[in-house]
Amino acid sequence: NAGVMQNPRHLVRRRGQEARLRCSPMKGHSHVYWYRQLPEEGLKFMVYLQKENIIDESGMPKERFSAEFPKEGPSILRIQQVVRGDSAAYFCASSPITDRADTQYFGPGTRLTVL
Amino acid sequence: AQSVAQPEDQVNVAEGNPLTVKCTYSVSGNPYLFWYVQYPNRGLQFLLKYITGDNLVKGSYGFEAEFNKSQTSFHLKKPSALVSDSALYFCAVRLSGGSYIPTFGRGTSLIVHP
Numbered sequence: 036n037a038g039v040m041q042n043p044r045h046l047v048r049r050r051g052q053e054a055r056l057r058c059s060p061m062k063g064h065s066h067v068y069w070y071r072q073l074p075e076e077g078l079k080f081m082v083y084l085q086k087e088n089i090i091d092e093s094g095m096p097k098e099r100f101s102a103e104f105p106k107e108g109p110s111i112l113r114i115q116q117v118v119r120g121d122s123a124a125y126f127c128a129s130s131p132i133t134d135r136a137d138t139q140y141f142g143p144g145t146r147l148t149v150l
Numbered sequence: 151a152q153s154v155a156q157p158e159d160q161v162n163v164a165e166g167n168p169l170t171v172k173c174t175y176s177v178s179g180n181p182y183l184f185w186y187v188q189y190p191n192r193g194l195q196f197l198l199k200y201i202t203g204d205n206l207v208k209g210s211y212g213f214e215a216e217f218n219k220s221q222t223s224f225h226l227k228k229p230s231a232l233v234s235d236s237a238l239y240f241c242a243v244r245l246s247g248g249s250y251i252p253t254f255g256r257g258t259s260l261i262v263h264p
Binding site for chain 2: 091
């Protein structure tokens, strides 16, 4: 059973460009969470999605950031007009059902560098 | 509201010695508690969790954690540290019946010296 897949693993963008980060959850998992990790900081929640639904986006900046989890295909976190402050590691996690006791399984992350 | 505190940014221990990584939590109800480990340039890996039942939880790689309700703590322990245990450790909490979004601590860097 393949784990959570994220691609690309490393992404370099110039200021003003768009960044698209992809996350394929574990097989059988229909819940995806996105987190951002900055150096010397912990893991910050961004958005929680189920297939075709955004459940909680309270951690996501209102401007330039969007996320989707279509019926088919991976979840995508999109950052428009990137700025240097967007440089960070972005992780997605998946879980099988809606249960607060569920373990989240994390992908390897995408490291975004904005030049 | 829910919160997690990992009071130590870094823990140093000699190989073969016991290790403890501390975690305290604050929730207004029954907590679900998790420990994850992150190796350099990798994602978080699940170690163990407390849901209910026995206060001592055993997990992967010889780690265990003890849930202490009166002290609102969930410290991670291992009887004999290995150099390969050196990594970043995160504690997380969810409230039973609360938000689906876990709250993570800031992480504790464990360094095991040969």
